Amino acid sequence: MTGFALSHSRRALLQQGGALALLLSGVSVAHGMAGGAAIVAVRIWPAEDYTRVTLESNAPLQATHEMIGAPPRLAVDIHGLELDAALRELVAKVRPDDPNIAGIRVGQNAPDVVRLVIDLKRDIQPQVFSLTPVAAYQYRLVFDLYPAHPVDPLAALIAQRLGNGAGASANNPEAATVPGTTASGDALGDWIARQEQGQKRGGATTPANPVGPRSGGAPSIGRSSAQRLIIVAIDPGHGGEDPGATGPAGTHEKDIVIRIAKKLRDRIDASRVDGNPMRAFLTRDSDFFVPLATRVAKARRVGASLFVSVHADAFTTPEARGAGVFALSQHGASSAAARWLADNENQSDRIGGVYLGGERDALLQSALFDMSTTMQIRHSIKLGDALLHQIGGIEHLHSGNVERAGFAVLKAPDIPSVLVETAFISNPDEEMRLRTEAYQNAMADALIDGIQQYFAVNPPLARSPTA
Ligand SMILES: [Zn+2]
Structure with a gap:
């Protein structure tokens, strides 16, 4: 079993790196392979919370990155890589409704350096990191593009309740942040209250804050206000x-x-x-x-x-x-x-x-x-x-x-x-x-x-x- 695995991997090495690589130390062999890293898959996962770009490769990738402002973009240089069809696919994988990415450009910046420019729709705080092989994945280089003004889950919930998700969209970033305090300190409750006031208008009088107690106290205003x-x-x-x-x-x-x-x-x-x-x-x-x-x-x-x-x-x-x-x-x-x-x-x-x-x-x-x-x-x-x-x-x-x-x-x-x-x-x-x-x-x-x-x-x- 071991013998087979060994001879199999040797054969692969011979095909990839030539016989010379075998004469070098294990470290050198690994290094030589990194120089010939190939992209095996590219993926983009757009979401309001953050958009992730993943480059999966058969060897670890070395990358440097920098944010450039006005318009905001993330420039990434990946070393030891040649531009190929797999990497070019990234350009077409950007979705128009991606909340964070406007577009991606790729080019061979130097003989062994691929430059990736990710054009952004809003200010972003990127997290760039590498992952070693796990489950079905080989090596991954990951760019997580977090909005500089993060979507507050509470605001997202309100946006969901509004029914169109537009409340926290890239076009309306203000709506994505919940004000520190509202009248009751309860943004979602206030919103629900306004909704229900609208429904009841013309009927019974509605209190200004029908959401009720926040910490288990007695309702302060009328029976219909006891809702939470x-x-x-x-x-x-x-x-x-x-x-x-x-x-x-x-x-x-x-x-x-x-x-x-x-x-x-x-x-x-x-x-x-x-x-x-x-x-x-x-x-x-x-x-x-x-x-x-x-x-x-x-x-x-x-x-x-x-x-x-x-x-x-x-x-x-x-x-x-x-x-x-x-x-x-x-x-x-x-x-x-x-x-x-x-x-x-x-x-x-x-x-x-x-x-x-x-x-x-x-x-x-x-x-x-x-x-x-x-x-x-x-x-x-x-x-x-x-x-x-x-x-x-x-x-x-x-x-x-x-x-x-x-x-x-x-x-x-x-x-x-x-x-x-x-x-x-x-x-x-x-x-x-x-x-x-x-x-x-x-x-x-x-x-x-x-x-x-x-x-x-x-x-x-x-x-x-x-x-
Ligand atoms: Zn599960």
């Missing part, structure tokens, strides 16, 4: 560079879970808890990668009362089937399968690719982890039980109990959080079911019913968005 908004964070797993699990017919988990998440969003937005309107917040609403800690941070930012991460993972055997619900464990997993799934899920950041050098991310990590409380876990299990009760009506369950393991995405210290495996995409029958509207609708129905069942016994606590 119940936010449920829905977290469609994976996205962008991280496809999640892939079924035998080629279905990607990330595509299925966002469809179920959007169906659940519609149901949540049409629901009330004890007269209070519910609103869904999606941690991603399109196909881009969101790091695990960012998902948690977003849910906290919007003051979510619950966090439901939606998945459809693979298992090691195609026979594995059924749905399951998972909560966080701080001390070991409830079963080997739960541990396996958590380990698998926690790989998402490696596959999706996270820039580890940033202050922002270091802060995020340190703020999040090891803060979870037993109270959070207790409520997560109650929520999980309610969801299992409903899901059991439509799908075989691998366990009648909420299983527990160290899922990074469930570590919001103050939000009951569960991860729902909607089925195993690795099972050929379940892959086909997952693709059907009927199953996606049935799952969304079960999830909203479970959420309602949980809230009926455990009324949501008043929450404020975090700053």
